[in-house]
Amino acid sequence: MPRAAWTVARRDFTAILFSRAFIFFLLGPLFPVAVMALAGGVGAQVQSEAAAANVGIAMPGGELDAMLAARNELANRIGPAVPPMIALERLEPGERFDPRAVLESREGSLAGIVTGTLAAPELTATEGRAARWQGMIGLIAANAAEGGSRPVPPVSTRIVATSGASQNTARLHTAQGGQLLLFLLIMLLASMVLSNLVEEKGNKIIEILAAAIPMDAVFVGKLFAMLGISAVGIAVWGTTGFAILAAGGVSLADYANPGVGWPMFFCLFAVYFGMGYLLLGSIFLAIGSLATTVREVQTLSMPATMFQIIVFFLASLAVTDRNGWMEAAAILFPLSSPFAMVARAAMDEALWPHVLALAWQALCVAIFVRVGSNLFRRRVMKSGPQGAKRESLFSRLGNALFSRGSSGTA
Structure with a gap:
């Protein structure tokens, strides 16, 4: 019985696999997928601003403004690879800020927070986003430095998990x-x-x-x-x-x-x-x-x-x-x-x-x-x-x- 079943299965499998109809069978789902992709693209374009994954900045006022300006300049030169940034908190000298608590409790599109200084920025985000944005944050910090000639500083990361x-x-x-x-x-x-x-x-x-x-x-x-x-x-x-x-x-x-x-x-x-x-x-x-x-x-x-x-x-x-x-x-x-x-x-x-x-x-x-x-x-x-x-x-x-x-x- 197993040998007979194998014979039937092999016959049907090869007959269908090497038929011209099988090619059209493989292409069939591409048409509804293409329609859904176009519809999704239109919807994503409409809601792009609301659904954008933003990076918050919590730094002293002058450094925060310099980071935002450097980010906008790089975005004009590089394009969408530069993550959107928003001013989250203008810190006073000696003021402490807990980015982990903000990320785990804050609603909205905030996906990461940059703290520290231009010479030693720190990125707090999930593991995947931290790995993706670490180099870009360092490049922005280097361009935000006075004159824009400072070497790219090392960016330390703090991995945060989402809340329960x-x-x-x-x-x-x-x-x-x-x-x-x-x-x-x-x-x-x-x-x-x-x-x-x-x-x-x-x-x-x-x-x-x-x-x-x-x-x-x-x-x-x-x-x-x-x-x-x-x-x-x-x-x-x-x-x-x-x-x-x-x-x-x-x-x-x-x-x-x-x-x-x-x-x-x-x-x-x-x-x-x-x-x-x-x-x-x-x-x-x-x-x-x-x-x-x-x-x-x-x-x-x-x-x-x-x-x-x-x-x-x-x-x-x-x-x-x-x-x-x-x-x-x-x-x-x-x-x-x-x-x-x-x-x-x-x-x-x-x-x-x-x-x-x-x-x-x-x-x-x-x-x-x-x-x-x-x-x-x-x-x-x-x-x-x-x-x-x-x-x-x-x-x-x-x-x-x-x-x-x-x-x-x-």
Whole structure:
């Protein structure tokens, strides 16, 4: 059975991967992404002033004015690489100022604070922004010195974390974004299973395969072939997206670190995508076995799609009920479990719940595949008129094709 499933999966995977339609499949999401990027650019332009990440300056009056003047001059020469600066506090001689307390309690767009003197400036910011702005602050301080001929002074940094409330809010946004991305990918890619199945049912290829090898192998092979194709598509889209973001200067350091950390979060996201895809794909394959035309597929798949949207809303609502009954229900229900656990990976540092959840989801995948393949077997093998005679004919033809394929002559 594993060898037969591998044969079916390899056949479907290579047939789709090297087809011209697959190129258009990869290009398909670029059009809505381009529209969203244009819309986002317009919105960002409108709100750029309100959403700008400003650097506050808390220095004696004369040095503060010199820093602002030097910043404006460099911005005219260099451009947007120079961070916006605002006058935060004009300090009197001997006056003390705590930038950490201001950053952790102040609302608005303040992302860092420069204190100290022009000869020894100090930048207080988060780790990512401190690393990005350290050199630029030193350059501004050097140009702010009298005559602008002083060497670039060393800029000391104080790393500050956001407050507990801000950290939870940022992680909540990461959890919601991960859930939404997972849902969109699964719903977009799982539909390929239906279209592929209906096409092969129409030209009777599926009946030949079903008569030649175990039906479970056909079912599993097709499911994992579509999962492999989806993984290739996600890899292409993800690589392109990261390249564009990196070229634009966007870094993961600009976002809140998930509970399990970014590397583990991406690994868990990939695993939960596989589990969610197999769960929904097995349901779609079972639905496809009941349909004979594209119209019937659309009619039968609509309730499943609407139900999956409701499941997604349940998992999204469970994010607000940490360690409550709603989160437990979302984790235990198979179709919502991947979404709930992706959110938990963003919010919580513990890894052992993911081990239990993945084991439970793997068991549910096995059950769904078994039930779906049984339904698939009954529907496919009985399709068409004079089923018994057709089975005998397809059985002989399928065994001949499969034996030739195994020996390498086909």
